[in-house]
Amino acid sequence: MAIKVHGYAMSTCTARVLLCLSEKGLEYEVVPVDVANGAHKQQPYLSLNPFGQIPAFEDGDVKIFESRAISKYLARKYKDTGIDLLGSSSLTVSTIVDTWMEVESHQFNSPMQAIIRQMIVNPIFGIATDEKIIETELEKLGKVLDVYEERLSKCKYLGGDFYSLADLHHIPYLVYFMRTPKSSVITSRPHVSAWWNDISSRPATVKVAETMKV
Amino acid sequence: MVESVTRRSTDRQDQKFPMATPVKVYGPPMSTAVSRVLACLLEKDVQFQLIPVNMFKGEHKSPDFLKIQPFGQVPAFQDESTSLFESRSICRYLCEKYAEKGNTGLYGTNPLAKASIDQWLEAEGQSFNPPSSVLVFQLAFAPRMKIKQDQAVINENEQKLAKVLEVYEKRLGESRFLAGDEFSLADLSHLPNTHYLVNASDRGELFTFKKNVGRWWGEISSRDSWKKVVEMQKQTT
Numbered sequence: 521m522a523i524k525v526h527g528y529a530m531s532t533c534t535a536r537v538l539l540c541l542s543e544k545g546l547e548y549e550v551v552p553v554d555v556a557n558g559a560h561k562q563q564p565y566l567s568l569n570p571f572g573q574i575p576a577f578e579d580g581d582v583k584i585f586e587s588r589a590i591s592k593y594l595a596r597k598y599k600d601t602g603i604d605l606l607g608s609s610s611l612t613v614s615t616i617v618d619t620w621m622e623v624e625s626h627q628f629n630s631p632m633q634a635i636i637r638q639m640i641v642n643p644i645f646g647i648a649t650d651e652k653i654i655e656t657e658l659e660k661l662g663k664v665l666d667v668y669e670e671r672l673s674k675c676k677y678l679g680g681d682f683y684s685l686a687d688l689h690h691i692p693y694l695v696y697f698m699r700t701p702k703s704s705v706i707t708s709r710p711h712v713s714a715w716w717n718d719i720s721s722r723p724a725t726v727k728v729a730e731t732m733k734v
Numbered sequence: 735m736v737e738s739v740t741r742r743s744t745d746r747q748d749q750k751f752p753m754a755t756p757v758k759v760y761g762p763p764m765s766t767a768v769s770r771v772l773a774c775l776l777e778k779d780v781q782f783q784l785i786p787v788n789m790f791k792g793e794h795k796s797p798d799f800l801k802i803q804p805f806g807q808v809p810a811f812q813d814e815s816t817s818l819f820e821s822r823s824i825c826r827y828l829c830e831k832y833a834e835k836g837n838t839g840l841y842g843t844n845p846l847a848k849a850s851i852d853q854w855l856e857a858e859g860q861s862f863n864p865p866s867s868v869l870v871f872q873l874a875f876a877p878r879m880k881i882k883q884d885q886a887v888i889n890e891n892e893q894k895l896a897k898v899l900e901v902y903e904k905r906l907g908e909s910r911f912l913a914g915d916e917f918s919l920a921d922l923s924h925l926p927n928t929h930y931l932v933n934a935s936d937r938g939e940l941f942t943f944k945k946n947v948g949r950w951w952g953e954i955s956s957r958d959s960w961k962k963v964v965e966m967q968k969q970t971t
Contacts, residue, residue: 570901573859582851586856593849612816615827622820625859627805667804 523548524566527575528555529731532636534575535586538731542724544602552684555717558657591685605685617679620671620686627667631660632693639700640734654702665712672711676718681690687719691711695719695729760799762789766870766926767821768809772966773922774825776959779836784966810816822855825919835845835850839916850913854920857912861901865894866927873935892937898954899940906946911954921954929955929964 523541525548527534532581534550541548553574558686561572563713568576569585577583577590579597584590634657638649671678677688694716697703707713719725757775759782761768775782787793787808795806803810803819811818813831818824829841842848868891876883905912913920928951932938942948954960 570905571857571898581844584853586853586860589849589852589856592852595847596845596848611827611830615816615818615823615830618826619818619823622859623805623857626820626929630864664805670804712850733745 521547521549522578524551524578525575526548526551526553526565526577528552529728530734531574531603532696532732533573535692535695535728535732536689537575537577537590537594538728539724540605540685540689542727543605543688543722544594544598546594546601548577548596588621588689592621595685603683605683605688607679607682607684613680617684617686618683620678621689623678624686624689627664628661628690629693631657631664632697635661635700635702636693637694639702640696641686644734658702659703665705665709668715669709669711672715674731677715683719683722687715691719691725691729692732695725695732696734755781755783756812756814758785758812759783760785760802760810760812761787763963763970764865765789765808766930767784767807769926769929769963769967770821770923771809771811771824771828772963773925773959774840774919776962777837777840777922777957778828779830780832782885786970788870796903820922822859823918829919839918839919840922841919842913847914847918851881851918851920854912855919855923858920858923861898862895862924863927865891865898866931869879869895869935869937870927870930873937874930892940896940899944902950903944903946906950917954919949925954925960925963929960 523546525534525537525541527537527550529538529550538548538550553576555574560566560569560574565576566572568578568583570580571585575587575590576585582593583591586683588716592606596697599606599608607617620645637655638657668678675676676682677683678690679685693696694706697715698706698716720729736791757780759768759771759775761784763772763784772782772784773815787799787810789808792801793799794808799810800806802812802817805819807819808817809821809824811824816827818827826841839847842851868887872883872888872891876879902912909915911917911921912924928941932941932951932955934965
């Protein structure tokens with residue numbers, strides 16, 4: 521198969537790419553990476569992702585790492601397959617999508633990653649949960665979600681009135697977060713909650729989320 | 735004869751009433767994110783107006799500013815009626831909108847080049863920026879602001895950054911610039927933080943002691959566009 525994703529379903533960054541592939545209805549193969557034995561930190565994996573992180577991606581001869589760059593590449597190359605995830609109708613529209621992708625990357629990702637590490641990842645490895653970190657990061661996340669609440673009161677999706685990568689990029693961490701006792705941070709904000717209900721019930725989201733088992 | 739008289743009077747009119755510059759950048763040039771956008775504007779040879787934002791007085795948190803940047807951060811940006819924020823997004827917009835101006839290869843001239851640039855822009859945003867931003871604050875800004883430095887935080891982030899730069903060292907031994915043979919947005923995005931670490935801290939050797947990273951830093955920091963940004967930063971200090 522031409523499209524290969526090196527990673528595993530539980531990984532949020534792998535899921536980000538799989539969501540994009542599923543939305544586009546593209547065929548792909550998941551190539552498992554033996555992370556437990558450190559395969560991602562050695563060759564040959566390092567030639568696919570020099571940072572030794574998950575995932576890596578191949579489309580024929582094209583090799584890309586960084587999940588957000590991979591999804592952008594897919595959305596551009598296969599623009600006319602399935603839905604347009606980039607808002608390509610005009611530069612202004614696609615730039616707004618790009619802006620909210622950057623917001624996910626630089627405002628949302630950091631506190632969310634810290635919270636998921638404490639609440640879900642650490643317990644797997646028998647590392648103690650630090651409640652202070654959770655509290656601090658939830659406060660940061662709350663401030664970010666206040667801006668989202670305002671944004672989503674004006675339009676249905678983050679990029680405008682259509683579903684795009686700006687929304688999709690948030691899904692992997694939210695799938696895990698909504699399974700924790702802190703999910704009220706989302707459900708207590710009416711527009712953010714409605715947005716989550718919408719994007720989480722998309723067939724592609726349901727399909728990928730089912731495979732995200734800790 | 736009549737033609738040239740008409741032309742001359744039109745020229746004088748243009749000088750008296752110049753077209754308002756449509757591109758506006760809001761924020762101080764010393765801000766790393768603002769300087770990222772300035773570097774891009776200069777590479778693309780796009781005229782712009784820099785509008786100061788007094789962050790010490792909290793102007794970036796004022797209701798008026800929050801209308802154009804809802805997270806209360808700099809930069810904010812306007813191009814005629816288009817209002818944007820997030821520096822890397824602004825840079826990509828400039829490259830698309832002004833594709834024919836200045837450095838036309840800054841965001842690649844074909845899809846594969848774009849994908850490679852996006853990949854290294856993400857590496858910058860996800861791996862390079864977090865530890866280097868912390869170090870810029872701790873080493874370059876905290877002393878000026880009379881804030882106590884946190885040595886544990888400095889050590890932790892120096893180690894993280896060193897690991898990232900090992901990957902860069904290998905990459906830059908294989909490729910002249912991060913995304914390929916040409917200077918791109920991916921390299922540009924690294925200029926702001928690296929500049930402070932090399933020139934305003936004692937940890938510059940993280941970069942300059944590495945053969946390939948050092949060579950790369952020398953090349954990208956000596957571009958005219960970046961020299962102009964540094965000049966702008968000096969003028970407003």
